[in-house]
Amino acid sequence: MEYSPIISSLNVVPSPHVKNKLFVFCIMLSLWVYMIYCCVGYCSTVPSLRYVNRHGKDVDGVESLGASRDLLNNNENDLDSRGEEWDEPRSEAKALDDNALSSFFNETKKLPQAIIIGVKKGGTRALLEFLRLHPDVRAVGAEPHFFDRNYDKGLEWYRDLMPKSLEGHLTMEKTPSYYVTKDIPSRIYNMSKDTKLIVVVRDPVTRAISDYTQTRSKKPDIPSFESLTFKNISSGQIDTSWSAVQIGMYAKHLERWLKYFPMEQLLFVSGERLISDPAGEMVRVQDFLRLKRVIDEKYFHFNPAKGFPCLKRPESNSKPHCLGKTKGRTHPNIDPDVVQKLRNFYKPFNMKFYEMTGHHFGWD
Numbered sequence: 001m002e003y004s005p006i007i008s009s010l011n012v013v014p015s016p017h018v019k020n021k022l023f024v025f026c027i028m029l030s031l032w033v034y035m036i037y038c039c040v041g042y043c044s045t046v047p048s049l050r051y052v053n054r055h056g057k058d059v060d061g062v063e064s065l066g067a068s069r070d071l072l073n074n075n076e077n078d079l080d081s082r083g084e085e086w087d088e089p090r091s092e093a094k095a096l097d098d099n100a101l102s103s104f105f106n107e108t109k110k111l112p113q114a115i116i117i118g119v120k121k122g123g124t125r126a127l128l129e130f131l132r133l134h135p136d137v138r139a140v141g142a143e144p145h146f147f148d149r150n151y152d153k154g155l156e157w158y159r160d161l162m163p164k165s166l167e168g169h170l171t172m173e174k175t176p177s178y179y180v181t182k183d184i185p186s187r188i189y190n191m192s193k194d195t196k197l198i199v200v201v202r203d204p205v206t207r208a209i210s211d212y213t214q215t216r217s218k219k220p221d222i223p224s225f226e227s228l229t230f231k232n233i234s235s236g237q238i239d240t241s242w243s244a245v246q247i248g249m250y251a252k253h254l255e256r257w258l259k260y261f262p263m264e265q266l267l268f269v270s271g272e273r274l275i276s277d278p279a280g281e282m283v284r285v286q287d288f289l290r291l292k293r294v295i296d297e298k299y300f301h302f303n304p305a306k307g308f309p310c311l312k313r314p315e316s317n318s319k320p321h322c323l324g325k326t327k328g329r330t331h332p333n334i335d336p337d338v339v340q341k342l343r344n345f346y347k348p349f350n351m352k353f354y355e356m357t358g359h360h361f362g363w364d
């Protein structure tokens with residue numbers, strides 16, 4: 001019988017027992033090589049069903065969530081609700097890797113432990129995309145609108161929308177309408193009373209104008225901002241039934257959340273600082289979520305043409321990626337008198353909000 005030159009040079013003839021062991025060892029070695037090969041994604045011929053297409057939309061049905069509503073009531077199926085990606089090639093490649101890795105490591109889908117609940121036009125997309133670069137965060141890109149529009153579908157439906165994750169990963173989603181919708185605090189509480197809640201807030205006057213700008217971009221014929229702001233222009237009474245106005249009464253909405261959650265479970269992120277000092281604001285967010293401080297100044301590059309921070313991956317030489325055209329729209333000029341009236345209207349709500357949160361946001 002012939003064996004390897006090493007064995008023969010040693011003049012050792014293996015016993016049948018050793019031969020069996022060698023045989024098992026070879027099989028194990030091939031299996032390990034194959035598994036490592038799969039881990040890097042090469043043995044996966046079928047792409048993951050949940051991946052983000054080149055336009056940054058989740059492709060597995062999330063896009064169809066939420067019916068379109070009256071644009072004037074600002075309940076529209078926002079473009080943003082379908083999600084947006086900063087780095088397209090990364091998303092597809094990552095999805096393939098994720099698929100192979102998840103079966104290898106037995107990843108599971110978890111209900112979110114943290115949710116960005118608002119506010120609309122506060123900067124929620126930017127925050128979610130910043131967080132998605134964190135290695136311990138798994139977040140769904142599209143807005144699930146589970147607690148407001150899809151609650152009857154049940155928690156298993158919701159869980160199934162979430163990306164797969166490992167023990168120790170934090171699962172997240174963002175749906176900005178939650179903060180101002182009546183039944184949501186109790187519904188989230190019933191899912192888990194430990195859910196961490198993040199609210200990105202912005203000067204309510206600028207927020208209202210941003211909200212209006214978005215609506216007008218889809219319905220150019222809507223009445224002017226000035227006429228929608230007042231119940232009756234001559235009386236100067238603000239129309240609090242207009243959602244663009246109502247959303248900015250942050251203190252009023254917060255009262256509802258505090259009936260279910262202690263203040264320590266809510267984090268208020270400044271939409272203004274998310275633009276002027278994203279790394280600083282991310283320290284607060286990562287600490288609140290008990291994540292390692294990974295996302296720091298190395299991840300941001302201020303783009304003067306866009307007027308916003310864009311994201312870069314410190315380990316790569318690729319160009320920084322900015323959010324899409326629907327973020328950072330040019331706002332129309334609004335009559336300064338109307339802006340002042342709105343400022344006066346919001347002042348007591350802002351003061352109350354600063355007092356409740358213990359944080360002065362500097363809008364007044």
Ligand SMILES: Nc1ncnc2c1ncn2[C@@H]1O[C@H](COP(=O)(O)OS(=O)(=O)O)[C@@H](OP(=O)(O)O)[C@H]1O
Pocket residue numbers: 078080081119120121122123124125126176210211213271274275308309310322323326327328329
């Ligand atoms: N980094 C970066 N890039 C682009 N835009 C940024 C960024 N950070 C915050 N913002 C501000 O985010 C505003 C949109 O807020 P949201 O993402 O919460 O909008 S939405 O409710 O999801 O539609 C958007 O509002 P507008 O400027 O009115 O378009 C931006 O001002």
